[in-house]
């Protein structure tokens with residue numbers, strides 16, 4: 001199954017709010033803390049732009065305002081189009097003026113997360129990670145430790161979002177079983193997270209400058225692709241098809 005990945009940062013945001021629906025505007029105005037409002041606004045912008053690309057909608061404010069991202073009772077985001085279910089399944093994350101949205105066409109368990117690589121205290125590692133995970137950190141160099149701890153944390157957050165639990169869940173009930181090494185470094189590599197009751201989430205991670213991005217799902221998804229890249233790929237496949245026809249035609253001659 002395909003998973004799409006779309007990122008934006010605060011520089012991509014328009015100054016106006018006409019791309020929000022009336023309900024969303026009311027929600028934005030109700031936030032008491034400016035940071036929360038800014039994160040929420042960037043998350044909404046990112047998800048709406050991603051959906052507009054996937055749905056081949058126009059990129060204008062009206063089209064974006066017809067898409068609404070509303071929280072389910074769990075807090076998980078759901079995407080509506082003109083007030084009706086969009087048929088797309090999304091997960092959202094925002095941090096330090098960056099946001100990402102993962103999207104699939106089918107309703108599956110899906111979660112995504114973006115984290116800045118930062119030092120984590122021993123107390124944090126002891127409180128939130130399993131003994132096996134703590135051993136991985138203890139065996140790593142100090143530099144690798146920060147990356148690994150951030151990556152494992154992000155993988156757990158993605159799985160916790162896929163379960164629609166978020167951090168209500170004890171993160172030690174989620175075990176990072178495997179993280180692949182990306183080659184080249186900025187590409188996606190696989191990861192696996194085990195949850196309670198034998199459930200397993202498969203996903204992907206990538207290092208992007210000071211940040212780590214993760215996506216986890218059940219069932220597993222193919223390598224994340226950008227909505228634009230997907231269109232280009234479809235076009236390229238169409239062209240390849242035509243070229244292949246041309247080659248077949250020439251050889252038949």
Ligand SMILES: CC(C)(COP(=O)(O)OP(=O)(O)OC[C@H]1O[C@@H](n2cnc3c(N)ncnc32)[C@H](O)[C@@H]1OP(=O)(O)O)[C@@H](O)C(=O)NCCC(=O)NCCS
Nearest residue numbers: 040043073074075076077092093094161164165166167168
């Ligand atoms: C989900 C959670 C782990 C995200 O943590 P975070 O690192 O601070 O934030 P991120 O930027 O990575 O992700 C935030 C997004 O996760 C999504 N999210 C929130 N709760 C979620 C849940 N239960 N399941 C899946 N996704 C969820 C939301 O879209 C949220 O962004 P938004 O509120 O602007 O729409 C954290 O918010 C959490 O555990 N919350 C607990 C549940 C809770 O108290 N929800 C309150 C509303 S009922």
